[in-house]
Amino acid sequence: MSLRNKSIVSKLVETGVTLLLATLVLFIIINLAPGDPIRILLGTPEVASVNNQVYQEKYQELREAYHLDDSILVQYVAWMKNVLRFNLGDSFYTNQPVIIELGKRMPATLLLTIPAIIIQLTLGIGLGIISALKHNKTIDNLIRLFCVFLSSLPGFAISLMLLYLFAVRLKLYEISHTVSLMRLYLPTITLGIISSPALIRVVRSNMLEELGKQYTAFAIARGVKKRAVIRGALKNIMLPIMTLAAHSSVNLIGGSVIIESIFSWPGIGKYALDSILLRDYPVVQGYGFLMICIVIAINLLVELGYIFIDPRLKRPERKIRWGG
Amino acid sequence: MTEAKVLNISKLNIKYKNSSNSSFIKDISFDIIKGEVITVIGESGSGKSTLAKALTGLLPPSAAVAGNLTISEVEDYVLPGTNTVWSAIRGTRITYVFQDAQQALNPILTVQQHFKETLLSKGINENEYLKISKQYLSFLNFSDIDRILSSYAFQLSGGMSQRVCIALAICTEPDLLIADEITSALDTVSQNDVIKLLRKARDQLGMSIMFITHDLKLAKDFSDRILVMHDGEIVERGAYQKLQSSATTALVRDMIGIIERQKKDNSQLQQISNIPSPQVLVEVNNIFKEFDNFQVLNNLSIEIYEKEIFGLFGESGCGKSTLAKILAGLQSYDSGQIFFLGEDFAEVSKKLKRKLYSKVQFVFQNERGCLNPRRKIIDIVQEPLRYLKLHAKDEMKDIAKKCLASVGIDEKYFSRRSPELSTGQCQRVALAKALVVNPRFLILDEITSALDIRTKYDILDLLINIFQREDIAMLMISHDLSALDYVCHRIGHMKNGKISRVFVGRERLGNTISDSKTLPY
Numbered sequence: 001m002s003l004r005n006k007s008i009v010s011k012l013v014e015t016g017v018t019l020l021l022a023t024l025v026l027f028i029i030i031n032l033a034p035g036d037p038i039r040i041l042l043g044t045p046e047v048a049s050v051n052n053q054v055y056q057e058k059y060q061e062l063r064e065a066y067h068l069d070d071s072i073l074v075q076y077v078a079w080m081k082n083v084l085r086f087n088l089g090d091s092f093y094t095n096q097p098v099i100i101e102l103g104k105r106m107p108a109t110l111l112l113t114i115p116a117i118i119i120q121l122t123l124g125i126g127l128g129i130i131s132a133l134k135h136n137k138t139i140d141n142l143i144r145l146f147c148v149f150l151s152s153l154p155g156f157a158i159s160l161m162l163l164y165l166f167a168v169r170l171k172l173y174e175i176s177h178t179v180s181l182m183r184l185y186l187p188t189i190t191l192g193i194i195s196s197p198a199l200i201r202v203v204r205s206n207m208l209e210e211l212g213k214q215y216t217a218f219a220i221a222r223g224v225k226k227r228a229v230i231r232g233a234l235k236n237i238m239l240p241i242m243t244l245a246a247h248s249s250v251n252l253i254g255g256s257v258i259i260e261s262i263f264s265w266p267g268i269g270k271y272a273l274d275s276i277l278l279r280d281y282p283v284v285q286g287y288g289f290l291m292i293c294i295v296i297a298i299n300l301l302v303e304l305g306y307i308f309i310d311p312r313l314k315r316p317e318r319k320i321r322w323g324g
Numbered sequence: 325m326t327e328a329k330v331l332n333i334s335k336l337n338i339k340y341k342n343s344s345n346s347s348f349i350k351d352i353s354f355d356i357i358k359g360e361v362i363t364v365i366g367e368s369g370s371g372k373s374t375l376a377k378a379l380t381g382l383l384p385p386s387a388a389v390a391g392n393l394t395i396s397e398v399e400d401y402v403l404p405g406t407n408t409v410w411s412a413i414r415g416t417r418i419t420y421v422f423q424d425a426q427q428a429l430n431p432i433l434t435v436q437q438h439f440k441e442t443l444l445s446k447g448i449n450e451n452e453y454l455k456i457s458k459q460y461l462s463f464l465n466f467s468d469i470d471r472i473l474s475s476y477a478f479q480l481s482g483g484m485s486q487r488v489c490i491a492l493a494i495c496t497e498p499d500l501l502i503a504d505e506i507t508s509a510l511d512t513v514s515q516n517d518v519i520k521l522l523r524k525a526r527d528q529l530g531m532s533i534m535f536i537t538h539d540l541k542l543a544k545d546f547s548d549r550i551l552v553m554h555d556g557e558i559v560e561r562g563a564y565q566k567l568q569s570s571a572t573t574a575l576v577r578d579m580i581g582i583i584e585r586q587k588k589d590n591s592q593l594q595q596i597s598n599i600p601s602p603q604v605l606v607e608v609n610n611i612f613k614e615f616d617n618f619q620v621l622n623n624l625s626i627e628i629y630e631k632e633i634f635g636l637f638g639e640s641g642c643g644k645s646t647l648a649k650i651l652a653g654l655q656s657y658d659s660g661q662i663f664f665l666g667e668d669f670a671e672v673s674k675k676l677k678r679k680l681y682s683k684v685q686f687v688f689q690n691e692r693g694c695l696n697p698r699r700k701i702i703d704i705v706q707e708p709l710r711y712l713k714l715h716a717k718d719e720m721k722d723i724a725k726k727c728l729a730s731v732g733i734d735e736k737y738f739s740r741r742s743p744e745l746s747t748g749q750c751q752r753v754a755l756a757k758a759l760v761v762n763p764r765f766l767i768l769d770e771i772t773s774a775l776d777i778r779t780k781y782d783i784l785d786l787l788i789n790i791f792q793r794e795d796i797a798m799l800m801i802s803h804d805l806s807a808l809d810y811v812c813h814r815i816g817h818m819k820n821g822k823i824s825r826v827f828v829g830r831e832r833l834g835n836t837i838s839d840s841k842t843l844p845y
Contacts, residue, residue, distance in 0.1 A: 218428040221380050222493050223415020225445040232430045232441065310432055311476045 007307055015300045019292065023083075026288045027076050030281060038062045083289065089282035091275075098286035102268060108179050109267035112187055112260070113252045119192025120199060120252075121245060127196070128203025129230065135208060143204075147197035155194045159262045162190050177264040187263040191256065195248050202244050206237040238309050246302040254291050328358045329397050330499045330532045331379070331418070336391035336403070338371075338378055338556075348387075349374055349556045356500060356532050361522075363535045363543040365579075366553035367776045368747055372536050375553070376502045378403065379534075380420045381410035396499065415446055419493040423505035425485035429477035435488055436473040439495065446496045460491040463528075464521055482640050483514025487521060494525055501525065504536045508773070511640050511803035519546055538776035540579045552576050579777060603630040604663075605765060605797045606651065611660035613646055613821075620646045621657070622821030628765070633791060633798045635812030636823075637805060643821045644801045648767045651799065652686045653677075665764070682712045685758035689770035691750040695742035701753050702728070702738040708761050727760040728753070730793075731786060748779035752786065759790065766798045772807050784810050 038059055063069055067078050088098040131143040150158070166173040166186055173186050210216060210233035219229045257269035268287070275283040338349035349371050356362050364372045377383045381404065389404040395417050401409055422428040429438060439457035448456065461469045464487045477485055486506055493501055503522060507515040519542065525531050537543055543550050544564040552560040559573045571577055606628040613621040620643045628634045636644055649655040651662065662669045664680055672680065688694050695704055705724040709715055715723060728738060731752040742750055751771060758766060772780045788811055791798065802808050808815050816823045
């Protein structure tokens with residue numbers, strides 16, 4: 001097996017183990033959280049039933065039906081078995097399968113975040129490169145000022161400001177809670193812009209470092225065109241860019257809660273927030289599981305990307321032994 | 325040889341904007357004739373690289389350049405030129421090759437992609453560039469061209485990368501090739517290869533070469549004319565013979581003196597060549613070490629005596645540095661035994677091992693990289709004392725001071741940091757850092773290879789001085805035979821992961837290896 005294939009296989013195994021551990025932790029935490037799901041399901045005895053005996057029987061029956069008296073590991077295995085059959089349980093409130101509830105809202109979130117990621121990458125890489133090329137010139141200073149300004153304001157403040165400007169003042173944006181393309185541009189642009197400063201900085205500082213390296217000087221010295229020189233340097237900073245982009249896309253998908261609430265965009269983040277407030281445990285569990293899967297999938301993609309982008313990773317590291 | 329001038333530079337002045345003192349390069353004028361090899365020689369910091377970079381417009385914006393540049397007697401430019409001017413000159417007229425070839429290649433592009441970006445930038449179309457690349461690689465004596473084209477820099481040896489760099493530099497057929505210290509990171513064999521190839525490029529392509537070096541010996545064999553630089557000025561110019569007979573500056577006389585002294589005999593060695601005591605300090609038995617299915621160390625055994633300097637040379641990649649790292653405990657080995665002061669490293673307790681290792685110290689090639697740039701050197705030298713807790717806290721500073729003084733660092737430098745020191749001084753600090761714990765065994769990995777010739781001999785003299793003063797044995801690794809010859813009692817030749825031969829005292833002085841051209845590689 002080639003070294004590249006070997007590292008791919010080991011990454012896949014790692015991913016499997018991470019998925020198991022993360023879901024186990026999630027499962028334990030949710031089970032440790034205060035509150036009895038059956039009592040919540042049945043309501044308190046006084047209200048739910050006049051006859052305590054009946055209530056107790058019903059309560060026991062349900063606890064057994066949901067295997068709640070088994071040890072946590074046995075419950076986990078049972079839950080995992082269901083998960084493997086794409087069964088995340090039913091919502092306490094709508095009695096709909098959680099997977100369907102989440103599935104209904106996922107497209108709205110993706111519709112919001114994917115263009116936002118594209119905007120973030122374009123702004124981040126573009127402005128980062130310009131900033132590095134015009135190092136310490138006016139345009140570089142302006143870009144840096146822009147970054148400081150954006151990252152020192154909280155995301156929700158910027159969102160509210162833009163919402164006020166576009167919806168109230170300019171009347172270019174419709175405030176409602178439906179999904180439509182006309183309602184998409186503002187939250188998308190906002191998300192893209194507020195997540196770009198970190199990427200601009202990473203691209204700028206890494207680019208400056210690469211442009212200062214000898215291979216850049218040698219490329220310039222033998223007359224390679226500016227475009228090609230920049231392309232060569234950019235390829236070398238793909239690793240930090242990918243790492244950051246992956247990190248922030250996880251943040252965008254998982255953390256779009258605030259933006260979705262402000263723009264009342266019916267996405268998955270808003271749904272999770274509402275479910276937490278309503279103690280809808282199957283939904284919270286399902287949401288947690290979905291997020292774990294997304295995080296792991298994105299990280300896996302990035303690590304596999306590393307192996308394909310950087311030829312040096314094909315070679316195993318030469319480890320230093322710490323003597324003594 | 326036609327007398328056509330490829331390049332003429334007149335009244336070149338360079339000044340760094342943030343430094344208040346006068347120009348760094350002062351009023352330099354010279355010309356280069358077609359097909360000529362002109363060597364610019366000087367100590368580090370004399371301005372030779374700055375001069376060369378000014379000729380390709382590669383200086384940072386903080387450098388203020390003034391002067392006139394004439395190319396092929398017709399194109400006149402006032403320096404500093406604009407970007408358009410330079411992009412017309414670079415590659416087509418003048419190309420610059422750097423010292424460290426591995427660093428000069430983009431780590432994630434293959435050699436083929438390097439050729440592609442170079443040739444396509446010069447208007448050669450997609451269909452032809454591959455043919456041209458192959459042609460130049462074969463010109464530079466590569467045999468397995470397809471493998472080279474698909475390789476990355478890290479897959480090539482130092483010598484191979486330098487040849488690739490030269491191929492990249494000449495594939496656009498420039499009139500002038502500036503070669504900046506391109507051989508100083510290479511072992512002697514690769515060094516000779518590269519010089520031969522440069523000569524071939526000159527003879528067959530009619531290229532002029534501006535060769536920058538600190539090694540007068542190389543300059544002597546290779547160049548038509550030599551320019552000696554000192555403090556940003558050209559202090560001597562002419563052929564080697566002329567310099568030898570009529571050089572007026574002390575610097576040049578010194579450099580010539582060192583070469584001539586090397587030729588004669590080795591006075592320093594005689595001074596220390598009292599037979600080392602037969603007490604064994606380090607014993608290595610049948611060590612094996614494998615990396616990526618490659619046997620780096622293959623059944624290697626050596627003994628190093630107390631009070632001895634043992635030299636080790638061999639081609640790049642023969643396992644010298646791996647052996648050094650294993651001896652210092654920085655790397656594991658697959659099988660074999662290492663005894664130090666009679667104790668088997670693999671068997672002793674952790675505590676004793678720590679004690680033993682404190683008696684082994686390591687000095688690296690890249691001394692600057694080993695010194696934390698943000699700490700004062702007096703603190704850096706105290707560091708090992710603190711870790712090993714050898715002395716009371718209040719004594720440490722005095723011990724460190726004494727140690728720095730003993731390697732020839734003046735007291736006024738004690739509170740400076742490494743970026744403010746010269747390369748030679750950094751190397752001295754690195755030595756002090758190793759010596760401060762009173763080691764019994766000192767491993768020196770290529771410590772002189774980045775130094776210019778005068779500093780090199782200063783450091784070697786310091787080593788002899790330390791050796792005479794302290795109860796210490798040294799393992800000195802180098803590809804520079806003249807350096808080994810200068811200080812070592814015995815010299816081992818390493819080949820294919822083992823010591824193939826050990827040269828001792830007289831045998832060695834009987835000219836077996838003293839002439840580097842008849843190396844027994």
